[in-house]
Amino acid sequence: MKYGVDEHGYYGDFGGAYIPEMLYPNIEELRKQYLAVLEDDDFKAEFDQLLKDYVGRPSPLYYAKRYSEKYGTNIFFKREDLNHTGSHKINNAIGQILLAERLGKKRIIAETGAGQHGVATATVCALKGLECVVYMGEIDMQRQAPNVSRMKMLGAKVVPATSGSKTLKDATNEALRDWIGNPEDTHYIIGSVVGPYPYPEMVARFQSIISFETKKQLLEQTGSELPNYVLACVGGGSNAMGMFYHFLDDEDVKLIAVEAAGKGVDTGHSAATTFLGKEGVLHGTRTILMQTEDGQVIEPYSISAGLDYPGIGPQHAHLYKAKRAQYASITDEEALNAGLLCCQLEGIIPAIESSHALAYLEKIKFKPEDNIVICISGRGDKDLDTYIKHFGY
Numbered sequence: 001m002k003y004g005v006d007e008h009g010y011y012g013d014f015g016g017a018y019i020p021e022m023l024y025p026n027i028e029e030l031r032k033q034y035l036a037v038l039e040d041d042d043f044k045a046e047f048d049q050l051l052k053d054y055v056g057r058p059s060p061l062y063y064a065k066r067y068s069e070k071y072g073t074n075i076f077f078k079r080e081d082l083n084h085t086g087s088h089k090i091n092n093a094i095g096q097i098l099l100a101e102r103l104g105k106k107r108i109i110a111e112t113g114a115g116q117h118g119v120a121t122a123t124v125c126a127l128k129g130l131e132c133v134v135y136m137g138e139i140d141m142q143r144q145a146p147n148v149s150r151m152k153m154l155g156a157k158v159v160p161a162t163s164g165s166k167t168l169k170d171a172t173n174e175a176l177r178d179w180i181g182n183p184e185d186t187h188y189i190i191g192s193v194v195g196p197y198p199y200p201e202m203v204a205r206f207q208s209i210i211s212f213e214t215k216k217q218l219l220e221q222t223g224s225e226l227p228n229y230v231l232a233c234v235g236g237g238s239n240a241m242g243m244f245y246h247f248l249d250d251e252d253v254k255l256i257a258v259e260a261a262g263k264g265v266d267t268g269h270s271a272a273t274t275f276l277g278k279e280g281v282l283h284g285t286r287t288i289l290m291q292t293e294d295g296q297v298i299e300p301y302s303i304s305a306g307l308d309y310p311g312i313g314p315q316h317a318h319l320y321k322a323k324r325a326q327y328a329s330i331t332d333e334e335a336l337n338a339g340l341l342c343c344q345l346e347g348i349i350p351a352i353e354s355s356h357a358l359a360y361l362e363k364i365k366f367k368p369e370d371n372i373v374i375c376i377s378g379r380g381d382k383d384l385d386t387y388i389k390h391f392g393y
Ligand SMILES: *Cc1c(COP(=O)(O)O)cnc(C)c1O
Pocket: 087, 088, 089, 116, 191, 192, 193, 233, 234, 235, 236, 237, 238, 239, 240, 306, 307, 351, 353, 354, 377, 378, 379
């Protein structure tokens, strides 16, 4: 694949594994084993069965009739919001728990910011009866109390990270420290297409089910498996990578990745990584990230917790630089309005992350015969308070 990973773990200039020496054994074990496990028939059979019976896949490809009328074209929603636990994150969590089992791991750790990845990880640990420890910044635990309770109900131990800014990056440091101390029995589940190789590749493969299904569904519904446009929102980039994966080599399909502009790209309160960022190393991978002149990571901001990340996965950095995909950004305000429009035109309350992708429909001039697929990465129940506060319902 022209846009795929090379044998050294790089996508063009991006990727690799920039890790402290003490993590080397853990990453090396994964790198040597993950492909053989993923290609094993027994693994594939169990992954497919759980995606079908536990997650509820395939997720529908829904022709959004009133949206199509409004924009004068043909718009399809890929409904990841209908998955068990309410987003695409469960696809990756299931893939990684099955991998961990086959590597003989008995204990799972994860880091979480808003708690969505922590909940997905706690869910699959309950499913498999594995011990689960989730690191979360102390401040995030206060801000996201319902997700902390959810994780506890699911049997996970939630450990507060009390150093630094007491948020995601501190939780990540704690998780890494744990992993270094427990390399034999512990697997670290990363929640997006970020981190050192092989994580970005592994997570992209688990999420590629999204575009795999979409091709088949489009063929059935339109007579062609290729749409004109594919849109998805990007935090770390896992739902977008899953949505793009099987279209990467179909160069006529326009791929659009939508980042969070926050309050605006020039306000200092933004998470529009490709617009504001430069090349550098973040969380073990060479990519594009928001940083100061002297290389300090800039705190990102977005109203949606899932898009509030200062970098993007290395494959996205490559697709951006190679101009295979177009990277755009949408403000908080535009996203919230798009979310409300989706409620009222289609009866679907989308996650605010997904609303960013929906909002970009306003910015494109479509032809009546175009087919557009947009990834609805999650449902908006978790965001009701934010929507309500903004619109005053
Ligand atoms: C976490 C999350 C995202 C952002 O993560 P990606 O890895 O960029 O997909 C987007 N949408 C929802 C609903 C999420 O929970």
